[in-house]
Amino acid sequence: MIKRYLSKGLWMFLLATSLTAVAQEVPSPKSHFGFDIGDNYQLANYTQTEAYFKKLAAASKRVKLVDIGKTEEGRSQYMLIVTSPENHKNLEKYKAISQKLARAEGLTEKEAKDLAQQGKTVVWIDGGLHANETVGAHQLIQTAYNLISRTDAETTKILDNVIVLMTHANPDGQELQSDWYLREKTPEKRSLAGLPRLYQKYAGHDNNRDFFMLNLKETQNMGRQLFIEWNPQIMYNHHQSGPAGTVVAGPPFRDPHNYVFDPIILTSLDAVGAAMHNRLNVEDKPGYTQRGGSVFSTWYNGGLRTTTYFHNMVGLLTEIVGSPTPMEIPLVPSRLLPNSDSPNPVTPQKWYFKNAIDYSVSLNYAVLNYAQRYHDELLFNVYKMGKNSIDRGSKDTWSFSPQKIEAINAAAKKDKSDGGARRSMDPKYFDEVMKDPKLRDARGYILSADQPDFTTAIRFLNALIRTGVVVQKATAPFTVEGKKYPAGSYVVKTDQAFRPHVLDMFEPQDHPNDFKYEGGPPVAPYDAAGWTLAYLMNVKFDRIVNAFDGPFQKTTYGELLKATPQALPNASGYALSAQANESYLAVNELLKAKVEVFRNPADGSFYVPASAAAKAALNKAENNFGMKVTGASKPKGAVKVKPSRIALWDTYGGSMPSGWMRYIMEQYHYDVTVVYPPDIDAGKLKDNYDVLIMVGGSVPAFNPEAGGRGFNPPAIENIPDEFKGRVGRMTAEKSIPQLKTFLENGGNIVAIGSATNLAAHLGLPVANALLTADGKRLPNDKYYVPGSVLSVKTDAKLAANWGLDENTDVYFDNSPVFKITGSDARVKPLAWFATDKPLRSGWAWGQAYLKDGVAAFEADYGKGKLFAFGPEITFRAQTHGTFKWLFNQLYK
Known part of the structure; x- marks a missing residue:
């Protein structure tokens, strides 16, 4: 009846309006998942999350759903771009502004300020990288819903001034972990523990250690968005779990920070961290800790958060307490007294999943509100840092480092006229070091096309290119400082915005001597202390400290180098x-x-x-x-040469070193069979395999007093049938006899890292070289070498060493070091520490203890052979320079 009294045009307008209203009604998480995000004992898997993201994109003009690439298991990895409908109309414009300011090429300061006024802050928020840290993926869902559905003034300002990149960091892991948790029908019995395999196909937890190498498909997808496409000014990486007695650890972080950063990075972390911390306090959410309140620093490169610092981005990390199964904030008395690290302590209490989600959403909003308030400043600061890098790479520059500070002190101490007792030194000692032409920063690096392993150099350069570094190719032969280089050589100059990353990949890290107090134990670095990728990949390069040029052509940002096909020679x-x-x-x-x-x-x-x-x-x-x-x-x-039948040890739950080994085997086209402790205990290994690869964590420690006992199988209920054959641990009683039989029957074993414990079980004449006079392990205040790059000497005549340099760089993480006892001809050293200063990059306290220690050896045992490598020769699929130690042993 109503239709009779309305004109046709008005009727159609009202109908269209009502349909638009329906289309714009944003579905709540509960309407889709059947529960509120944060409900106890409830998790969403990725299939459900992907479907929800698609609903949000269909329902709102505030969001665009982007497939950024496939995961290692073949799923689509999605990123939600959330901003105002008006900004969505101009996304390419704002992306271009963000790129121009980040790269800082050819822009005047006025032009940069104009672009900063025109642009929108780009903020990255991710979730789910570590799939067992379930808050991450779920706060992403809740925050997306809030930003898309809310109409309050704060949200509106954020959407008007900020482009939010909401990125799922590990779809495969969310699917696996959530389904595993929910397999138990009784909610109170659900547990995140006991996942049968790695939650990232190859890397598991190490997926957050792949962001300068970018081996994995997921990290490549994210790296492209971060360093090539969007270049966000702020990126926020969500993790778990906060230190006991707190709720969340966040920025700013503890020292040391990496000396290649622009100082604006550090002060920006202070500013954004203060906004995050302050918001929680205003909302009566206690328990935030910062700086020395947690272990997280800004030294390491390679993490999703940390690699961004080397690209002039404000990289944020929070580690929050939370689980779908209710838990407790424990009583830790030392955390209760307010201090500058933790001014608002949390008291012991019951802690629910919803609490962690609410905290995370508040922290996201704190970051986004800061980004909208200071959008022009953030955009200009990125340009300023990039321009600073270009300027520093275009002139003579001397960077500070602990070694240079020590050199200044040594210069003063050496000069007897100084007396050494004054509080201040004569500036001439500063000039002696910081104006020494030999100690200048590099202007660039030349990678000659005629080096022995040029294809690995290409892999190295592609890792740089994936992170936004500019690489140049020589289109003709050229000469620099009297040395001739062929056409096809590559050049990486430091006069570019991401100079900090370039320096970090070519130059040694100089980690300070970091101790709790004078004479006390060392403070462990967050992850590694040294990782110079050019060293680990054995890339040959010349470091040039003077300005140079040549027939160089710049590669396009993000465009990977490809091999130039060469015709096979006409030969027999x-x-x-x-x-x-x-x-x-x-x-x-x-x-x-x-x-x-x-x-x-x-x-x-x-x-x-x-x-x-x-x-x-x-x-x-x-x-x-x-x-x-x-x-x-x-x-x-x-x-x-014949191919060997290769077996690779793994364990229930998945071993990260074994996972990375699988990745390497696939990349270099080796066929390999994964075996588990029950397979080894079953015996008859030589019937099926010629080589067994044992990675760190596989072989139990040799302990005669305790009978060499291994670990008990995990107590996990409802293990699926397909995984039951994996449950168990290697033991001295069952596993070691089978390994002995395998060797006696002509099998070979490659043992890496702690797997070299096998030598003791076999009774070989080798011993730990790092013991005190009374046979005890050297204490950490005497000797401590966390993940660093060291140099070893090799015997090139031995087949196991074919292809390696006489002096080879190895990744060493308090790794086993041996001495050969007696004169048993069965044991031959493959590599050893020839000097008392083998450190190449990182931190080695008491490195003199390493001199003459054996890093690797081979030993005949029956008809077979053990190859024992103390250093991590395949570490995270980064150490290409030592892959040949593995490859040489994989043929008959």
Whole structure:
């Protein structure tokens, strides 16, 4: 009846309006998931979360859903772009402004300020990176709903001035962890513990250690958005769990900070951290701790948060307490007294999932409110830091470091006229060090195309390019400082906005001597102390401290380098160098194609007789991976190569070192079978395998007094049938006898890190080289080497060492070091510490104790052989320079 009294136009207008209202009604989490985010004993999996994100995108003009790439298990990884409808109309404009300011190329200060006024702050908020830290993914859902549905003044201002990139960091992990938790029908019996495998296919918890290497598909997806596409001014990385007796740890963070940062990074962390902390206090949410209240520092590169510092972004981390199963804030008396780190302590109480979600949403809003209030300042500061980097890389610059401070002190102490007792020193000592031409920062680095493993150098450069670094290629031969370089060489200059990252990948880290008090124990660094990637990958480069130029062509931001295909030489056979990792990949392809391959016993190089099948396999390798293949005749004494049957140890729940090993095996085309302790205990290993790879954590410690007892299997209920065969731990009683039999029957074992405990179980004449005179372990105040890069000497004549340099850099993390006892010919050192100063990058307190210690050895045992490597030769799939220590042992 009403329709009769309305004009047709008005009726259509009202109908369209009502349909729009329905379309704009944002679905609540409860309407989709069936529960409120934060309800006890409830979790959403990724399938449900993805469907909810799609509903939000369909319902609101405030959100755009972007598929940023596939995960390692093939799921779509989504990012929600949340901002006002008006800003969505101009997203490409605002992205371009963010890129221009971050790269700081060719902009005057006035132009940068104008762009800062025009632009919108870009803020990254992620969740779910560590899937067992379930608050992360769920706060992302709740925050997205709040931003999209709320109409209050604060939210409106945020949407008007900020573009929020809400990124799911680990879809595969959320699916696995949530389904595992919910498998138990009785809510009170649900547990996050006992996940049967890694929650990221290869890396598990180490997925937050892959952001300068960017091996994994998920980290590559996120790296592209962070460093190439959007270049946010603030990024916020959500984690768990806060220190006992607190609710949440956040910025600012404790020292030391990395000396390559622009100082604006540190003061910005103070400012944003204060906004976060203050908001919780205003909302009567106690329990925030900062600086020395937690272990988190700003030294390390490689984390989702920490890598951003080297790109002039304000990287935020919070670690919050929370679980879908209700828990307790424990009584920790030392945390109760207010101080500058924790001015508003929390008292012991029951703690619910909803509490953690509410805190997280408040913290997100604190960051976003700060971003909207200071959007022009944040945008300009990014430009300023980038411009500072360009300027520093364009002139003579001397960066401070602990070693240079020590050099200044040493110069004064050496000068007897100074007396050494004055409170201030003559500035001449400063000039002696900080104006020494030899100690200048690099203007750039040249990677010659004629280096032995150029394909690995390309992999290294692609890691830089993925993080937004500008790389230049020589289009013709050139000469710098009297040295000639061929066309196709690459140059990385430091006059670019991300100079801190460039320096960090090429230069040694100089971690300070950090002790709780004078003469006290060392303070462990957050993760590693040194990681110089060019060292770990054995990339050959020249460090240039003077201005230089040449026929250089800049690569496009984010565009990866590709191998330049070369025609195979016209020859009766082909040679592949043992110095190039890609040679091993090619050999694996040749062996799978049933092509004969031989090894030259003089240097370990591979020889392949020419044939149609050989040409096809080598052309594939050449075109895809930039293989260097030379013409050759069959070398004297050449030995035919056969593929080994390879087994790799793993455990219930998943081992990260084993996961990274799987990744390496796949990348270099080795076939490998994963085995578990019950498989080893079952025996008859030699019937199925020729080589067994044992990574850190696999072999129990040798302890005769305790009978060498291993660990008990985890007490987990309702283990799915497919995982029951994995439950167990290696023991001295069951596992070690099977490993002995395997070796006696002609099997080989590659033992890495703590797996070298096997040498003691086998009774080999080797011992711990790092003991006091009375046989006790050296205390940390005497000797302490957290994750760092050290140099070892190798014996190039030994087959196990083929392709390695005489002086090889290794990743060392308080790793085993040996001494050979007696003169048993069965044991041969492969690598040892030839000096009392082997440190190349990081921190090595008491490194003199390492001199003459054996880092790696091989030992005959029965018909087989043990290869024992104390350093982490495959660490996080980053240490390409020592991969050959593994690869050489994987052929018959």
